[in-house]
Structure formats: C-alpha cells, structure tokens
Amino acid sequence: MSDAPVAERRPTDRVNRRDVDTLRITEIFYSLQGEARAAGAPTVFVRLTGCPLRCDYCDTAYAFHGGQRWGMDDILAEVATHGVQHVCVTGGEPLAQPACAALVRRLCDAGYRVAVETSGALDIRPIDTRASRIVDLKTPGSGECQRNRWDNLAALTTEDQLKFVICDRADFDWAAAVCREHGLWDRCPVWFSPSHGQVEPSALADWILGERLPVRLQLQLHKQLWGDQPGR
Numbered sequence: 414m415s416d417a418p419v420a421e422r423r424p425t426d427r428v429n430r431r432d433v434d435t436l437r438i439t440e441i442f443y444s445l446q447g448e449a450r451a452a453g454a455p456t457v458f459v460r461l462t463g464c465p466l467r468c469d470y471c472d473t474a475y476a477f478h479g480g481q482r483w484g485m486d487d488i489l490a491e492v493a494t495h496g497v498q499h500v501c502v503t504g505g506e507p508l509a510q511p512a513c514a515a516l517v518r519r520l521c522d523a524g525y526r527v528a529v530e531t532s533g534a535l536d537i538r539p540i541d542t543r544a545s546r547i548v549d550l551k552t553p554g555s556g557e558c559q560r561n562r563w564d565n566l567a568a569l570t571t572e573d574q575l576k577f578v579i580c581d582r583a584d585f586d587w588a589a590a591v592c593r594e595h596g597l598w599d600r601c602p603v604w605f606s607p608s609h610g611q612v613e614p615s616a617l618a619d620w621i622l623g624e625r626l627p628v629r630l631q632l633q634l635h636k637q638l639w640g641d642q643p644g645r
C-alpha cells in the first residue's frame with residue numbers, strides 16, 4: 414500500500430511498480446549453454462516472455478505469450494537453487510521488459526557470470542557491462558533486418574559478443590560485408606551460426622574458410638544433444 418495521500422496517487426503507480434519489480438517469465442531451467450563463449454558450461458536460463466520481432470526461423474515462439482509474473486527476489490532465489498556460476502537471461506527478447514536491466518544488475522551483484530541474449534533491435538546500453546551482451550544482428554534472411562539497431566555497435570565492449578544467423582549465401586556475404594565495414598571482429602568475438610534446416614554447417618564452414626574471415630563457426634550444442642525441446 415502506498416504511503417502517498419490518495420489525492421497524490423496516480424492511477425498508473427501500481428502498474429509502473431509492477432513493471433520495475435517483476436518480470437514475466439516463460440521458464441527458468443538448468444541446462445548446458447549451447448552457444449557463444451560459454452558453450453558447454455552448466456547454466457541456469459531465465460527465459461523472459463515476449464518479443465516484438467518475428468524472425469522466420471524462430472525456435473522459441475512458445476515464449477511470445479503467456480508466462481507468469483515473478484518478483485525479482487523470487488527469480489534470484491530460484492537461480493540460486495541450481496548452484497551454478499553461469500546464468501543466461503534470454504527470451505523472447507528480454508530487453509523488451511523494463512525490469513530486465515535491474516535483473517541483470519542483481520545477478521552480476523550476486524557474483525554470477527551473466528550472459529544476456531538479445532535480438533539487437535533494442536538499446537543494449539541499460540544492460541550492465543559486467544554481463545556479456547550477446548547481440549544478434551539480424552540478416553536479410555531473418556525477415557527482420559530492418560529492426561537492427563545500429564547504434565548498439567558503438568556500445569559493444571570486449572565482454573560482449575555478436576552473432577549472425579546465416580540463412581543462405583546471400584546472408585553470409587551480407588554479414589561479412591557488415592563485419593568488414595564496422596571492423597566488428599576487432600571489437601568482440603563474432604559468431605556465424607547456420608540457420609537450422611537452411612544451411613548445412615559444413616557449407617558455412619567452407620564459406621568462412623574460403624573468405625578467411627576471423628569469425629567463429631557456432632553450432633547450437635543444445636540442439637545437437639536434445640533437438641528442439643523447450644527447457645533444454
């Protein structure tokens with residue numbers, strides 16, 4: 414209950430506080446990190462509900478809607494029950510919820526090694542730089558290339574990581590050109606990942622080797638182990 418006199422309370426006070434103190438969560442689960450620098454590490458995943466994008470290859474559409482509201486303390490307590498060092502905040506698009514930045518800060522303060530997976534369509538600057546912000550740059554083949562927020566590139570640190578999901582050779586050429594133009598591989602690790610069912614991993618490996626690109630091939634470890642099961 415607010416201490417403010419009734420006349421001073423605004424109708425939106427309660428909603429604003431909910432947005433700051435709570436997050437809508439699809440699932441919290443323990444698995445192996447399947448991607449990027451911490452691939453293979455036992456990790457707790459906090460999957461936030463909702464995403465404003467609709468990539469053609471999306472494999473987490475079940476996180477677009479639903480979920481349950483969790484208080485910040487309850488999320489921290491649930492993460493702690495798993496007893497691991499790595500935490501990945503993912504979605505959906507986690508940055509679409511205003512309280513995401515506070516959650517990441519709380520996790521960093523608690524001493525976890527935190528990664529945040531984001532579409533690249535929202536501003537990454539509010540996210541604590543102690544976390545590794547894994548920024549997806551959407552290729553033309555994703556169907557959401559126009560959503561890329563290019564000013565995020567200037568905010569990248571060496572802790573961060575960039576990811577391109579490659580849907581075909583045209584996507585590969587586009588991604589290589591973007592990396593060259595912005596000198597991205599000099600700023601942070603850059604991962605090229607084949608879109609499942611659209612590009613053979615061996616083909617993408619050949620393209621990377623052929624062009625001598627200083628990027629890293631990323632295969633989704635969790636898909637090789639468990640397929641497309643939610644919670645894995």
Ligand code: SF4
Pocket residue numbers: 464465466467468470471472473474504505506532
């Ligand atoms: S940004 Fe991620 S969660 Fe959102 S539609 Fe694209 S792949 Fe799916």
